[in-house]
Amino acid sequence: MTIEPFPFIELSGTPEARGRAYGRAAKARVHRSLAHYGAQLSGQGMDASKVHAMARAFVPRIEAFEPSFVPEMRGIAEGADCAFEDIVMMNCRTEVLKLAQKAEAAAKADRAQPDGCTGAVLLPEATADGTLIHGQNWDWKKECAETGVVLRIRRDDGPDVLTFVEAGGLARAGMNAAGIAITANYLESDRDYRQDGVPLSLLRRKALEQEHVALAVRTIYATPKSASNNLMVSHASGYGVDIECAPDESFLLHPEGGVLVHSNHWLSPAALSKLKDTGIANTPDTVYRDRRVRAALVAKRGRLTMNDLREALFDDWGTPYSVCRPPRPNFSGNLSATVAMILMKPAEGVMEIAPLPALNRTFTTYTLRDAPVRAAAE
Template sequence: MSTPLVPHHVSSETGARARGRALGEACRDGIHETFAGYASLFAAHGLHPHHVRDHGRAALAEIGGWAPYLAEEIAGIAEGSGLSAWKIGALNARTEILAAAAVTGEGECSTSVVLPGDGTPPRTVQTWDWHDVLRDAMLAWTLEPSPGRRVATFTEYGVVGKIGVNDAGLGVHFNVLRHRSDSADIGVPVHVVARRVLDEATTVEDAVRLARSARLSASTVLTVVTHDDARCLELSPAGVAEVHPEDGFLTHANHFLDPELAKGERTTADVSSTFERGTWLRERAAALGAGDVTERAHALCSHREDGAPVCAHAEQTLPPHQRWESLATISIDVADRRLHVHRGGPCRVSEGAWLTCSAGLTVVR
């Protein structure tokens, strides 16, 4: 049985509110189901619905101040889907809401970037690990956020962006982090930061500038890649740090690498495999630099019994809010401005089941 492709929505609207409204209408069921999934996740972590409502409204205010056009797009998504605006705000702030509840966990993503250094484009790959009950939340989206700027992003229904590439040849990978400075004083959602970087940045320095301009309440690392540069931007309320490649190789799991920010690390080895995965990744530059995207994805195929659960599988005996799985495997081609998305973890990757989205707003199977 073939692996189904991740759903893909293509926007032709150039106005933010109209684009959001059209997405909301087209993806209404997926957005409703995704919000219901997150509502259950928030409740399992002790968040009352009125807390979620207040956090969603706070997020909308922060987005409106930092990226007004994305606030308009979110308002359009709410109108099109028939959900209250605060619920779409909560979806976009799901990282911030979970940080407000001091949630930690076993899983999350592993990212690798290899810079060959001989004019060959960077070779990137990551897993997207999340709760298995939210596997149907995945969405690929291509859009034109402003005249002349095209973006392809892998995200979740109702969330404005996450991992992706733009037509300037700048790509963004995404991993969550947890820092002691994370708080319930909801700031600009990190997913909104990732989307604005895709919308506006043409260089890594542009991405750094944008990231530093946002007031944050939760932590994340954006691995920003161009044809000849790559950097991990570790975002936290305590500050933004830059991690540079070593010998043309850059990897990140879910703990801080910057020495100063690492002093506030909230993730510990007893609850997360991030330190094992980080070590495992750093030892595999050659395999992770493979030219073929499927071969590169297979290089991430390591399970817990292999020493590091880079390819994660949900333990079904655990309650849903404690289960983690590699739901997608993703690679970015900044030279051809293409985003490759495969449903499932590295051990499930097959040659013919990649969805390839172009920042030129076309799909290549």
């Protein structure tokens, strides 16, 4: 089975110019993304005019958060030959999917198809070469293996950014030239969708635009959100933190013995004393995924390499409800999978990604400096 690597797109210039170049380069994948989510929203009773109206309602909120994101999205729409509202929808897709109906009905509809993930940060004290390693399995819809792209964004007003994202989006997982790296995991609580907030994907892009890790943490910790989410932030110098975010409050988790692992359930004692975890029913494997990855890593603490994290994330115990998930129907009948395994060394500006890793062990190495290179995992 041949699985193509995620396309690499380099961008520079003004936000609008970057957007146009991005849209042109990823046009086919953008339209594939739009068709996929458009069909899902149509199944929830939302035609294009309703989706566009919902997307337009996010624009003032986005402009207030970061004005440059709007012209960048307009540029993507122009380059990809689609409506501006479609690109806004792609950058707010978590919120739009859940708000497509009334809050209670939307949450019920999407809980059966959660955005999973297992992530880890290894501090220098735990690694063989004293270099921080940050990685993740992104669990979502199998179709997204055909819509992902990798962007290298050359910026004149801040550090360059390297990010993996669904085509049309501004960022998902990634790192920047200042040594900051970010991944995200699905979380759910009884506080979700009671307030308006900044779309989660744009929080990640804003954090990756920061020169200082303190400002990246502030962006994630303090910005109001509509839904819960877990974000892992690291810095090449040897810092890592996990931020469990409710819409109106954030909770911190720190590495133990240089190892930090998170899946899709709340771990902070403070969080669990104040809110209800409503996601485990539909991601029951989360209760052992993090423990299995942590155990594999702790066993080699002080000697850990990128390959050790790779093998921990390839774990197939309990398959298909495993750390590395092969394509399988989820509780709503959608085909779910580990769409991508992403491994990063922020100090070296290196990111390795394998699409559908349960079926494919060929990684492509993307960097903040050089052209991509493909290689099979050992």
